Amino acid sequence: MKIGFIGLGIMGKPMVKNLLKAGYEVVAFDLNQKSVDLVVAEGAVAGESISSIAATCPVVITMLPNSPHVKTVVLGKGGLLEGAKPGLKYIDMSSIAPLASKEVEKACAEKGVRMLDAPVSGGEPKAIDGTMSIMIGGEKDLYEEMLPIFKVLGGSYVLCGSIGAGNTTKLANQMIVAGNIAILAEALTLAKKAGVDPQTVFEAIKGGLAGSTVMNAKAPMMIAGDFKPGFKIDLHIKDLNNAIETGHGIGSPMPLTVEIQEMLENLHFDDKGNHDHSGLAEYYERISGIKISK
Numbered sequence: 679m680k681i682g683f684i685g686l687g688i689m690g691k692p693m694v695k696n697l698l699k700a701g702y703e704v705v706a707f708d709l710n711q712k713s714v715d716l717v718v719a720e721g722a723v724a725g726e727s728i729s730s731i732a733a734t735c736p737v738v739i740t741m742l743p744n745s746p747h748v749k750t751v752v753l754g755k756g757g758l759l760e761g762a763k764p765g766l767k768y769i770d771m772s773s774i775a776p777l778a779s780k781e782v783e784k785a786c787a788e789k790g791v792r793m794l795d796a797p798v799s800g801g802e803p804k805a806i807d808g809t810m811s812i813m814i815g816g817e818k819d820l821y822e823e824m825l826p827i828f829k830v831l832g833g834s835y836v837l838c839g840s841i842g843a844g845n846t847t848k849l850a851n852q853m854i855v856a857g858n859i860a861i862l863a864e865a866l867t868l869a870k871k872a873g874v875d876p877q878t879v880f881e882a883i884k885g886g887l888a889g890s891t892v893m894n895a896k897a898p899m900m901i902a903g904d905f906k907p908g909f910k911i912d913l914h915i916k917d918l919n920n921a922i923e924t925g926h927g928i929g930s931p932m933p934l935t936v937e938i939q940e941m942l943e944n945l946h947f948d949d950k951g952n953h954d955h956s957g958l959a960e961y962y963e964r965i966s967g968i969k970i971s972k
Contacts, residue, residue, distance in 0.1 A: 680705065681827070682735035684728060684751055684758075685772070686713035688907070689798070690741040692806040693771075693831055695720050700830040705731050729761030737767045737827070744916050745778035752782050764790025769824060771812075771831075773797040773852070773913075775920045776842035777927075779815065783841040792820050795841055797848035798832065799855070801908035803895075809833030813851070815844035849924060852917040856938045856955070858892035863959040866900055866970045876901050876970050896956040903971030905953040905960070912951035915942045 679702055683694050686708035694717045697704050706717045707725035714724050725731040728751055732738055738758060742748050748770055752758045758768065768791050770779065779795040786793045794816035804810045812832040814821055821837045828835035838847045866876040880897045883889065899905065918939045925932040941961045948964075950957050963969050 679703070679737060680735045682707070682725065682731035682738040683722075683741070684708070684725075684731065684738065685741035685747075686710065686717060687741065687743070688802050688910075689805045691717055692802065693739075693741060694722055696805075696808045696830055697827070698722060702827075702830075705735055707731055727756060727761075728758055729756050732758040732761035732766060733763065736765070737769065737824070739769045739827075740772055742770075742772040742774075743913070744772070745774040745920070748772050748774050748778065748782060753785055759785060759789050759791065762786075762789055762791050766791045767820065767824065768793045769796050769827070770794070771796045771798055773848050773917055773920075774845055776815075776845040776849070776924060779842045779845050783816075792817070793841065794820055794824060795844040796828070796835075797845050799848065799851050800833075801895075803908055804833070805831075811851075812836070813838050813844045813847035815839055815841045815846075845920075846924070849917065849921040852914065853921050853935050855892055856914060856918060856942070856958075857934060858890055859896055859955055859958050860938050860941065862893055862896060863900060863956075863962045863970070866897065866959070867962040867966050867968055870970050871966060871968045877972075896954075899954060899956040900959040900970045901972070903969070905950075905957040907952060907954045909955050910951065911942055911945050911953055911955050911957055914955045915939065915946060915951070918942065 681702050682705045684707045694704050694706055698721045704722040705725045706722040708714050718724050783793045794814055796812050796814045798810040798812050800810040810832045812828050812835040814837050838844055869876050869879040922932050945961055959970050
């Protein structure tokens with residue numbers, strides 16, 4: 679199968695590589711030519727334009743930063759719907775607002791394009807090894823038809839409901855991840871300030887009830903003081919903004935999410951927006967005067 683892939687960022691590039699390894703032909707497009715060149719070197723074909731990809735590929739995947747980018751790529755001049763033929767299958771794997779997914783799907787349906795929203799979790803490491811968690815919204819028969827693709831890209835892939843359900847599930851995921859990282863940073867700061875080695879605390883508690891995938895991934899980064907991004911603070915800000923907007927829109931209380939969002943925004947304005955979200959430890963370093971790292 680020929681797959682069009684639009685968006686070759688931190689996540690998109692390894693996703694394309696995994697599709698190529700699985701034997702798919704991938705036609706790739708990104709505004710960053712260097713990113714295109716990297717996947718072409720792995721065996722992808724460079725797409726001439728978004729509309730041409732939509733016209734020649736039976737399946738198109740997008741992996742873009744936020745709702746406005748998806749709307750531009752799909753609905754804008756020279757976009758996916760301009761080149762799409764009825765029957766095109768479109769999978770948006772970006773993390774965007776659920777209402778935006780519904781808006782885009784409505785426009786797609788009017789052109790005979792079938793859409794799934796399928797945001798992912800796991801960051802760059804799981805994108806590289808093809809074990810991301812994929813949360814999917816859309817029609818069951820289309821989900822089942824696209825399962826071979828999801829099995830290449832993810833370790834789990836769950837149909838969560840109709841269009842928008844995938845992104846609603848992703849927002850819940852991002853709220854929980856942010857809360858885990860924040861309390862982990864707070865706890866390790868407490869340990870260091872009390873004179874107990876954060877590494878020892880991590881080893882002692884990771885097998886107990888406090889243990890989690892988040893702790894296993896992020897505690898070593900905090901202890902090493904290594905905030906090279908697997909998932910950037912600025913992207914987590916985007917996700918929590920979408921969560922807060924959605925929560926406010928339906929009357930769901932969001933006090934903890936709002937508090938953590940303020941912490942992330944503070945880091946953004948301290949020029950740390952490109953750091954990994956484990957950089958929440960840097961927020962605690964500043965207000966406590968204590969570094970978790972050795």
